[in-house]
Amino acid sequence: MKVRLTNLIIGLVAMFASTIASAGQGTQLNLTQGVTEISQTVYGLHMLVFYICVAIGVVVFGAMFISIYRHRKSRGVEPAKFHDNLRVEIAWTVIPFLILIGMAVPATMTLLDMDDTSDSDLSVLITGSQWRWHYSYLDYDVEYLSNMATPREQIYGRLPQTENYLLEVDRPLVVPVGQKIRFLITSDDVIHSWWVPEFAVKKDANPGYINEAWTRIDEPGIYRGQCAELCGRDHGFMPIVVIAKEQAEFDEWIQGEEQRLADARAEEERLLSMEMSEDELMSLGEQVYLSQCAACHQPNGQGIPGVFPGLAGVGVSIGDQNAHIDIVVNGSAGTAMQSFRNNLSMRELAAVITYERNAWGNNTGDLVQAADIHEFIQGNQ
Amino acid sequence: MSTTVTDTHGAHDAHDDHHDHKPTGIKRWLFTTNHKDIGSMYLWFSFAMFLVGGSMALMIRAELFQPGMQIIDPHFFNQMTTMHGVIMVFGAVMPAFVGLANWMIPMMIGAPDMALPRMNNWSFWILPFAFLIMLSSFFMPGGAPAFGWTFYAPLSTTYSTDSTALFVFSMHIMGMSSIMGAINVIVTIMNMRAPGMNYMKMPLFVWTWFITAFLLIAVMPVLAGVVTMVLTDKYFGTSFFDAAGGGDPVLFQHLFWFFGHPEVYIMILPSFGIVSAIIPAFARKPLFGYASMVYATAAIAGLSFLVWAHHMFTTGMPTFASLFFMYMTMLIAVPTGVKVFNWVSTMWRGSMTFETPMLFSLAFVILFTIGGFSGIMLAITPVDYQYHDTYFVVAHFHYVLVTGAVFSIMAAAYYWLPKWSGVMYDDFLSKLHFWCSLVSVNILFFPMHFVGLAGMPRRIPDYAMQFADINQIVSIGGFLFGFSQLIFLAVALKCAFKKGEPAPAKPWEGAEGLEWTVPSPAPYHTFDVPPKV
Numbered sequence: 001m002k003v004r005l006t007n008l009i010i011g012l013v014a015m016f017a018s019t020i021a022s023a024g025q026g027t028q029l030n031l032t033q034g035v036t037e038i039s040q041t042v043y044g045l046h047m048l049v050f051y052i053c054v055a056i057g058v059v060v061f062g063a064m065f066i067s068i069y070r071h072r073k074s075r076g077v078e079p080a081k082f083h084d085n086l087r088v089e090i091a092w093t094v095i096p097f098l099i100l101i102g103m104a105v106p107a108t109m110t111l112l113d114m115d116d117t118s119d120s121d122l123s124v125l126i127t128g129s130q131w132r133w134h135y136s137y138l139d140y141d142v143e144y145l146s147n148m149a150t151p152r153e154q155i156y157g158r159l160p161q162t163e164n165y166l167l168e169v170d171r172p173l174v175v176p177v178g179q180k181i182r183f184l185i186t187s188d189d190v191i192h193s194w195w196v197p198e199f200a201v202k203k204d205a206n207p208g209y210i211n212e213a214w215t216r217i218d219e220p221g222i223y224r225g226q227c228a229e230l231c232g233r234d235h236g237f238m239p240i241v242v243i244a245k246e247q248a249e250f251d252e253w254i255q256g257e258e259q260r261l262a263d264a265r266a267e268e269e270r271l272l273s274m275e276m277s278e279d280e281l282m283s284l285g286e287q288v289y290l291s292q293c294a295a296c297h298q299p300n301g302q303g304i305p306g307v308f309p310g311l312a313g314v315g316v317s318i319g320d321q322n323a324h325i326d327i328v329v330n331g332s333a334g335t336a337m338q339s340f341r342n343n344l345s346m347r348e349l350a351a352v353i354t355y356e357r358n359a360w361g362n363n364t365g366d367l368v369q370a371a372d373i374h375e376f377i378q379g380n381q
Numbered sequence: 382m383s384t385t386v387t388d389t390h391g392a393h394d395a396h397d398d399h400h401d402h403k404p405t406g407i408k409r410w411l412f413t414t415n416h417k418d419i420g421s422m423y424l425w426f427s428f429a430m431f432l433v434g435g436s437m438a439l440m441i442r443a444e445l446f447q448p449g450m451q452i453i454d455p456h457f458f459n460q461m462t463t464m465h466g467v468i469m470v471f472g473a474v475m476p477a478f479v480g481l482a483n484w485m486i487p488m489m490i491g492a493p494d495m496a497l498p499r500m501n502n503w504s505f506w507i508l509p510f511a512f513l514i515m516l517s518s519f520f521m522p523g524g525a526p527a528f529g530w531t532f533y534a535p536l537s538t539t540y541s542t543d544s545t546a547l548f549v550f551s552m553h554i555m556g557m558s559s560i561m562g563a564i565n566v567i568v569t570i571m572n573m574r575a576p577g578m579n580y581m582k583m584p585l586f587v588w589t590w591f592i593t594a595f596l597l598i599a600v601m602p603v604l605a606g607v608v609t610m611v612l613t614d615k616y617f618g619t620s621f622f623d624a625a626g627g628g629d630p631v632l633f634q635h636l637f638w639f640f641g642h643p644e645v646y647i648m649i650l651p652s653f654g655i656v657s658a659i660i661p662a663f664a665r666k667p668l669f670g671y672a673s674m675v676y677a678t679a680a681i682a683g684l685s686f687l688v689w690a691h692h693m694f695t696t697g698m699p700t701f702a703s704l705f706f707m708y709m710t711m712l713i714a715v716p717t718g719v720k721v722f723n724w725v726s727t728m729w730r731g732s733m734t735f736e737t738p739m740l741f742s743l744a745f746v747i748l749f750t751i752g753g754f755s756g757i758m759l760a761i762t763p764v765d766y767q768y769h770d771t772y773f774v775v776a777h778f779h780y781v782l783v784t785g786a787v788f789s790i791m792a793a794a795y796y797w798l799p800k801w802s803g804v805m806y807d808d809f810l811s812k813l814h815f816w817c818s819l820v821s822v823n824i825l826f827f828p829m830h831f832v833g834l835a836g837m838p839r840r841i842p843d844y845a846m847q848f849a850d851i852n853q854i855v856s857i858g859g860f861l862f863g864f865s866q867l868i869f870l871a872v873a874l875k876c877a878f879k880k881g882e883p884a885p886a887k888p889w890e891g892a893e894g895l896e897w898t899v900p901s902p903a904p905y906h907t908f909d910v911p912p913k914v
Binding site: 201 | 450522524535536630631665669671697722725729731750754762763842845846851
C-alpha cells in the first residue's frame with residue numbers, strides 16, 4: 001500500500017508540474033522589472049531576498065530531509081539524548097540577525113529614495129471614486145475622468161474577451177518620459193489604491209487626505225494597473241492606463257487638450273440657449289447613464305436592494321424635478337452618491353436626468369435642458 | 382517536558398470514572414461545565430464553521446475559475462470574501478484552539494477541570510449565537526457585510542449596508558467569548574498546576590496558550606472599541622474615521638491592525654505548542670531547546686505589538702514610521718527561526734516514525750516556513766509596495782493559516798483522538814486525508830504567489846486574461862482541498878461512534894505528558910486527586 005500511495009503522489013506531482021510548465025509559457029510568473037530606475041531596484045531587492053530565502057530553505061529543509069531519511073526507526077536507529085547546545089543556539093540567533101541587517105540596508109536606501117517627492121517636473125492630482133479615476137494636471141488647465149472601457153458584454157460572456165480585458169480605459173493618463181512626475185493621490189469616497197506595477201508605485205487614495213508618490217519613466221509605452229484596495233462592488237473594474245510619451249509629443253498633446261477643453265466650455269455656453277429634442281436627450285442620456293450610473297443603479301434602473309436605491313418607479317426620478325437635479329449635481333452627503341457637477345457637462349447632466357425621468361416606465365414627460373441645470377447651479381451659488 | 386508519573390495514578394482515575402454524574406441528552410451539552418464536553422463542543426463547532434467558511438471559498442474559486450462573471454454578482458462575491466475571512470478566523474481557527482485548550486490544558490497540568498467551569502460553558506454557548514446573527518445578515522436587503530474581514534472605514538461605515546450593525550454585535554459577542562476563554566486559561570494555568578509542575582516543566586502547548594491568552598486579553602478590547610466606533614460613525618453621527626468631521630480613515634487601520642497583528646499570532650502560537658509536543662513524540666527524542674522555545678514564544682508575542690503598521694505601508698505613513706515597522710517586522714524572523722531550527726534539531730538523530738500526526742507536523746514545519754519566507758519578503762517596505770493587496774499576500778497568509786494553523790490543528794486532532802474517543806482513528810483514511818490535503822493545498826496556494834507577483838490584486842471577482850491559466854489551476858486545487866476535508870469528517874465520525882481499535886492509555890511510544898497517564902478514552906473526571914510530577 002505504502003509504495004502504491006507514494007507512486008500515486010509522485011504521479012500527481014509530476015502532472016501538476018507539467019501543467020504549471022505548460023501554463024508557464026507566456027504566463028508571467030515573477031515580479032515585473034518595470035520601466036523606472038526605482039522599479040528595477042525594487043525588482044533587485046525582491047530577487048535578493050528571494051534567493052536568501054531559497055538558500056536558508058535549502059539548508060533547513062535539507063537537514064530535515066536528511067534526518068527524515070537517515071534517522072528513522074525503520075532503519076533501526078537508536079535516538080540520541082541531547083536536548084540543547086548553547087553555542088549552536090547562539091549561532092542561529094546571531095547569524096539570521098546579521099542576514100537581516102544585510103537586507104535592511106539596501107531596503108532602507110530604496111525607501112528613502114521612493115519617499116523623496118521633492119523637485120518634481122510635473123504634478124498630477126489623482127482622485128479615486130467609485131469606480132473611476134479622475135486626473136487633474138496641476139500645471140495645466142486639463143482634467144478628466146478615466147473609466148473602464150471594457151464593455152459589459154465581454155464581462156458577461158456575450159462577446160469574447162479581448163487582449164486588454166478589464167485593463168483598458170476610455171481616457172488614459174498621459175505623461176512625459178524622463179521627467180520626475182509627482183502624483184498627489186486622494187479619494188472622493190472610500191479608500192482606493194493607485195497602482196501601476198511597472199513604476200513600482202502603489203499608494204492609497206484616502207478620502208480627505210492627500211498622499212504623494214513619484215516616478216520617472218524611462219521608456220515610452222502603455223502601462224496598465226488596477227485599483228489595489230477593496231472599494232466596493234466594482235473594485236475589480238477600476239483599471240489604470242498610463243501612456244508615456246516623448247516630451248515633445250506630450251507637450252503637443254497637453255496643448256491640444258487645453259484647447260479642446262476650452263472649446264468645449266465655450267460650446268457649452270453657446271448651447272445653453274439651445275433646446276435639445278427628446279430623442280437627443282434620451283439617446284445622450286442613455287449613453288451617460290450606462291457609463292456613469294449603471295454600475296450602482298443597474299442598467300434596468302432597479303438598483304441593488306439594500307445597497308443602491310432603484311430609480312425605476314420610485315424616489316426622485318418620479319418626484320420633484322429640482323430635487324432630482326440637486327442630487328445628481330451635488331450628490332448626497334453620507335452616501336455613495338457622488339457629485340457629478342465637475343464630471344459631466346451641463347448637456348450631459350440634463351440628458352441623463354431626462355433619461356432617468358422617462359426611462360423604464362417612469363414616463364414623467366419632463367424634459368430637462370442644459371439651461372435648467374445652469375439656472376439651478378446659478379441659483380445654488 | 383521531563384514529566385514522569387507512575388501508572389498507579391492512571392489506575393486511580395479509571396476508578397473515579399464510576400462516579401460520573403451527568404445529565405443525558407441535550408441537557409448534558411447545554412448545562413455542562415465539564416472541560417472535556419466543552420472542548421468537544423468547541424471542536425465540532427469549529428469544524429462546522431470550517432466547512433461553512435470553506436464552502437464560501439469554493440464559491441469564490443468557482444467564480445474565479447475563468448475570466449468573466451459567470452456565477453455570482455460582484456457584490457455577492459465581496460460578501461463571500463468577507464464572510465469567508467470572518468468565519469475562518471473567528472469561527473474555525475480560534476474556537477478550534479480554544480477547544481484543544483479546554484480538552485488538553487487541565488489534563489496536561491494535572492488539574493481536574495478548568496478553573497471557571499460555568500464561565501467556560503457561557504463562553505462556548507454565546508458563540509453559536511454570534512455566528513447565527515452574523516450569518517442571518519445574508520437574508521437582509523443588501524445581504525451580508527461586503528467590506529472584507531478587515532472592514533476598512535469608510536467602506537464599512539458611510540458606504541455599507543445595514544448588515545454592519547449585525548456584524549458589529551456578533552463581533553462583540555465573539556470578543557466576549559474569546560476574553561472569557563482567555564481568562565479561564567490564565568487562571569487555570571496559574572492556580573491549578575499539579576504539585577511539582579512548575580512553569581518551566583509545563584508542556585509547550587500549555588506555555589504557548591498561556592502567552593496567547595495574554596495576547597487575547599490585550600487586543601480583544603481594542604477590537605471591541607474599533608467595531609463600536611464603526612457603529613457610532615455609521616449610526617450616531619460621530620466622525621472617528623471621517624475627515625469631513627475631523628476624523629481619519631487611516632486611524633481605523635491603526636486600531637484594527639493593533640488588534641489584527643497580535644490576532645495573527647493568537648492563531649499560530651498554539652500551533653507551535655502542538656508541533657512541539659508531536660515532533661519529540663515521534664522522533665523519540667526530547668524537544669531541543671525547551672527554554673529557548675518558551676523565550677522565543679514570549680519574544681514573538683512581545684514583538685507582535687510593535688509591527689501592526691506593516692499591513693499599512695501604502696497608506697502614506699511618514700518614512701521613519703515605515704522604517705521602524707520594517708525593522709521590527711524583520712526582527713520577528715529571529716525568534717521564529719529559532720523555533721524552526723529547534724524542531725529540525727529535535728528530529729536530528731532521533732528515531733522517527735511517520736504516523737499521521739507526525740506527517741501533518743512535518744508538513745507544518747516546511748509549509749509554515751515557506752509562509753515565513755514570504756513574510757520576510759513582505760516586510761521589506763519598498764518591495765511590499767509591489768506585493769501589497771495582491772495574491773502574493775493571499776498566498777502568504779494562507780500558507781501560515783492553512784498549512785500552518787489548520788495543519789497543526791489536524792495534527793493535534795489525530796494525536797489526541799485516541800485519548801478523546803478511546804479508539805484509534807482509521808489509519809488508511811487518515812493517511813489518505815493527509816496526502817490529499819498536502820498535494821491539493823499546494824496546488825491551491827502555491828500558484829497564488831505567481832499570479833500575485835504578476836500583478837493580480839486580491840478581492841477582485843474577475844481578472845485580466847494573463848491571470849487565467851493560474852487561476853484555473855488554483856481553483857482546481859481549491860476544490861480538491863475542500864473535498865479532501867470530508868475524509869477528515871469521516872475519520873472523526875468513526876472515532877465519535879467508537880468504530881476502531883480500542884486505544885491504549887498511551888498509543889504513541891515516544892509521547893510524554895500527564896494526559897497519557899489516564900486511560901483512553903479519558904474518564905469524564907480526571908485528576909480529582911492531583912498527580913505528583
